[in-house]
Amino acid sequence: MSEDASSLNGRKPAPSLTIYDVARAAGVSIASVSRVLNGHTTPRPETRERVLRAVRELGFVPDGAARALSSRLKEVVAVVFRRPAVEPSTEIGAEPEFQDEADGLVFIDVVNRGIEISAQLENFDLLLSSVRVDEPTPHGKVAKLAGKSDGIILHDRVLTPAGVVRLSEKIPVVTLAGTPTRASVNIVADNDGGMRELTHHLLGTHGYRSIAYLSGRADSPDNQARGAALREVAKEYGIEPAVGPVWTGEYSAAGGVRVIRQVLAEGGALPRAICCANDQTALGVINEIQRHGLRVPEDVAVTGFDDVYIARHTNPPLTTVRQPIERLGALAFQTLHSMIGGERPAERQIVLPVHVVLRSSCGCRPDPAPSSGHGLAQR
Amino acid sequence: MSEDASSLNGRKPAPSLTIYDVARAAGVSIASVSRVLNGHTTPRPETRERVLRAVRELGFVPDGAARALSSRLKEVVAVVFRRPAVEPSTEIGAEPEFQDEADGLVFIDVVNRGIEISAQLENFDLLLSSVRVDEPTPHGKVAKLAGKSDGIILHDRVLTPAGVVRLSEKIPVVTLAGTPTRASVNIVADNDGGMRELTHHLLGTHGYRSIAYLSGRADSPDNQARGAALREVAKEYGIEPAVGPVWTGEYSAAGGVRVIRQVLAEGGALPRAICCANDQTALGVINEIQRHGLRVPEDVAVTGFDDVYIARHTNPPLTTVRQPIERLGALAFQTLHSMIGGERPAERQIVLPVHVVLRSSCGCRPDPAPSSGHGLAQR
Numbered sequence: 001m002s003e004d005a006s007s008l009n010g011r012k013p014a015p016s017l018t019i020y021d022v023a024r025a026a027g028v029s030i031a032s033v034s035r036v037l038n039g040h041t042t043p044r045p046e047t048r049e050r051v052l053r054a055v056r057e058l059g060f061v062p063d064g065a066a067r068a069l070s071s072r073l074k075e076v077v078a079v080v081f082r083r084p085a086v087e088p089s090t091e092i093g094a095e096p097e098f099q100d101e102a103d104g105l106v107f108i109d110v111v112n113r114g115i116e117i118s119a120q121l122e123n124f125d126l127l128l129s130s131v132r133v134d135e136p137t138p139h140g141k142v143a144k145l146a147g148k149s150d151g152i153i154l155h156d157r158v159l160t161p162a163g164v165v166r167l168s169e170k171i172p173v174v175t176l177a178g179t180p181t182r183a184s185v186n187i188v189a190d191n192d193g194g195m196r197e198l199t200h201h202l203l204g205t206h207g208y209r210s211i212a213y214l215s216g217r218a219d220s221p222d223n224q225a226r227g228a229a230l231r232e233v234a235k236e237y238g239i240e241p242a243v244g245p246v247w248t249g250e251y252s253a254a255g256g257v258r259v260i261r262q263v264l265a266e267g268g269a270l271p272r273a274i275c276c277a278n279d280q281t282a283l284g285v286i287n288e289i290q291r292h293g294l295r296v297p298e299d300v301a302v303t304g305f306d307d308v309y310i311a312r313h314t315n316p317p318l319t320t321v322r323q324p325i326e327r328l329g330a331l332a333f334q335t336l337h338s339m340i341g342g343e344r345p346a347e348r349q350i351v352l353p354v355h356v357v358l359r360s361s362c363g364c365r366p367d368p369a370p371s372s373g374h375g376l377a378q379r
Numbered sequence: 380m381s382e383d384a385s386s387l388n389g390r391k392p393a394p395s396l397t398i399y400d401v402a403r404a405a406g407v408s409i410a411s412v413s414r415v416l417n418g419h420t421t422p423r424p425e426t427r428e429r430v431l432r433a434v435r436e437l438g439f440v441p442d443g444a445a446r447a448l449s450s451r452l453k454e455v456v457a458v459v460f461r462r463p464a465v466e467p468s469t470e471i472g473a474e475p476e477f478q479d480e481a482d483g484l485v486f487i488d489v490v491n492r493g494i495e496i497s498a499q500l501e502n503f504d505l506l507l508s509s510v511r512v513d514e515p516t517p518h519g520k521v522a523k524l525a526g527k528s529d530g531i532i533l534h535d536r537v538l539t540p541a542g543v544v545r546l547s548e549k550i551p552v553v554t555l556a557g558t559p560t561r562a563s564v565n566i567v568a569d570n571d572g573g574m575r576e577l578t579h580h581l582l583g584t585h586g587y588r589s590i591a592y593l594s595g596r597a598d599s600p601d602n603q604a605r606g607a608a609l610r611e612v613a614k615e616y617g618i619e620p621a622v623g624p625v626w627t628g629e630y631s632a633a634g635g636v637r638v639i640r641q642v643l644a645e646g647g648a649l650p651r652a653i654c655c656a657n658d659q660t661a662l663g664v665i666n667e668i669q670r671h672g673l674r675v676p677e678d679v680a681v682t683g684f685d686d687v688y689i690a691r692h693t694n695p696p697l698t699t700v701r702q703p704i705e706r707l708g709a710l711a712f713q714t715l716h717s718m719i720g721g722e723r724p725a726e727r728q729i730v731l732p733v734h735v736v737l738r739s740s741c742g743c744r745p746d747p748a749p750s751s752g753h754g755l756a757q758r
Contacts, residue, residue: 074527076506076527078504083492083496106485106488109485109488112507113462113484116507116508117462117509120508120509125457125506125508125527126506126508127455127504127505127506127507128495128505128506128507129495129499129504129505130495130496145504148453148455148504283692287692310692313662313666313692313693313694314692314694315692315693315694
């Protein structure tokens with residue numbers, strides 16, 4: 001059987017067809033088309049079949065452009081995130097208090113896992129780089145990464161919106177929990193909806209009459225949206241929430257500990273409910289409250305945001321807002337990958353749904369034990 | 380003052396001097412010398428001073444070799460780790476049981492953080508890539524990474540020792556918790572010492588008469604060393620530990636849950652103490668034991684290994700073996716970085732010390748509360 005393209009389906013190939021057309025017809029990225037046409041292995045047989053079907057149906061004759069594109073691709077996406085300004089611990093033997101948590105960027109790690117797994121499916125690797133949260137001009141570092149990758153994903157607020165626009169002129173950019181710009185796509189969870197639902201639960205269902213928002217980093221768009229939603233709902237209940245400089249953490253357990261210590265040291269009373277900007281902050285808050293002999297949730301209700309998996313293992317288990325964390329990362333890669341393939345993104349911002357997960361740190365009763373004891377342990 | 384090298388210290392420069400000599404005299408890597416001589420900024424002023432001092436003392440005249448080397452360097456280290464064979468979850472709304480933990484590779488994430496922070500200090504970025512634990516031939520993927528990086532760090536058992544030797548012929552290789560080979564350096568924690576100390580604590584101090592080792596992945600060198608140490612110490616006490624196929628996890632909470640379920644479903648009794656291969660396994664074990672109405676540690680003592688920071692937040696807090704996790708990563712990068720600079724490593728294996736951290740899951744009494752209640756909460 002002849003593989004001559006002109007004989008396929010008895011149609012004469014349209015001379016203007018490009019691999020962009022094949023990619024569109026197959027519903028895959030141009031990079032995938034390129035890899036299939038160059039005979040590279042792909043982890044997804046269905047991608048290969050879709051491309052080959054589109055080639056047959058369109059009567060497309062590859063002309064070497066695919067090969068050229070493939071060799072131009074580095075098959076690398078860069079990911080940049082912010083980390084606290086701490087040095088790696090070299091101390092051995094000391095039981096650290098909450099130093100580790102500052103380095104255990106659980107949320108970012110899980111997002112990056114989602115990016116990485118999705119990238120593997122397209123044969124891309126992750127070029128990972130962090131900038132210190134107090135780094136004044138990370139633009140140079142990010143620009144250097146652009147030279148080593150086909151596209152960049154920026155977490156949180158690595159660059160200003162103007163910096164994102166400038167970077168986007170050189171290379172496709174997706175931001176995570178950032179700000180949409182005319183040149184980049186932002187992927188974000190529904191902070192507003194999640195925090196509204198949670199605040200209504202605390203002030204409405206539980207009827208608490210005082211509440212604080214223990215913030216994350218002040219310049220983080222996620223943090224700003226969560227704080228604003230809490231303030232608005234509290235206002236509906238006629239409650240003035242505790243917010244501001246005293247109640248400012250930095251998304252870490254250590255930050256939560258510091259705030260609680262300071263409030264108590266200054267002789268202040270804790271509010272009946274403390275909404276933390278993320279789960280790691282809540283970890284530190286619960287721990288510090290209990291160190292002072294107060295009970296969670298009987299004396300103070302504490303909630304988180306993210307639902308990182310530790311939330312189920314705290315004592316008491318943490319009521320929080322569940323984000324689809326891996327999905328955020330996977331979607332960031334998929335969006336960037338299609339931009340690398342030359343597609344224009346349909347949206348400037350993608351908002352993923354969240355939902356409140358009620359455990360017992362808010363004052364809800366814990367689930368009853370699923371089964372009674374069997375007495376199966378040896379002594 | 381003349382900057383002519385021949386006038387420096389009144390000595391005539393030895394014509395055979397290279398930047399390798401400068402690196403040796405300054406006690407830094409050749410890459411650092413290169414960057415200083417090319418006027419690149421470096422995050423450590425003391426490195427710059429040491430290089431310039433060595434240049435003066437040796438009377439070295441840079442000849443462009445440094446520049447050439449610098450331009451040859453990609454300033455990228457690749458890191459490869461194994462992950463469970465799960466697809467990214469796209470489900471939203473369901474409360475997952477322990478699926479997430481399989482993806483929350485906390486230990487590996489913290490090691491990678493140590494690598495990343497150390498790499499930043501030398502202006503290197505991290506190229507991150509995972510292989511599925513059931514991937515039969517990851518060699519091709521790893522070889523492809525070699526083309527994008529200056530050196531490679533392999534976690535656990537990504538390649539066979541023979542595969543590591545072959546890779547080392549092309550590019551410097553450091554393994555983490557792997558096996559030393561004649562061509563690579565292995566960095567590992569003292570699994571044997573840590574597990575011996577822990578087993579003596581359980582069987583000696585607490586006097587438990589039955590014990591299980593709930594393993595990690597069978598081919599993991601860490602797992603093998605920990606299991607062997609437990610078996611040997613148990614033998615000293617005349618105890619035959621529960622080990623083998625039934626007691627095989629995969630370093631995940633889900634694996635721990637599965638093992639406990641299976642043992643109980645088969646009508647078996649749980650031993651008095653269960654030593655888990657890592658902390659995440661212990662999380663699942665504690666949770667599943669409590670679901671069956673048994674108490675930890677009163678009915679069954681449970682211990683971990685690693686001391687990831689979740690260990691302090693479990694209920695009860697987890698007794699475990701503390702590894703210097705970030706330090707493992709930092710040392711892996713520093714070793715690799717010096718190899719990239721042309722230095723021959725002094726050792727084929729570096730073993731880092733560990734120590735047992737006693738909390739209450741082993742049966743030790745929890746710390747008394749640090750302070751009594753203040754009654755500071757608003758109602």
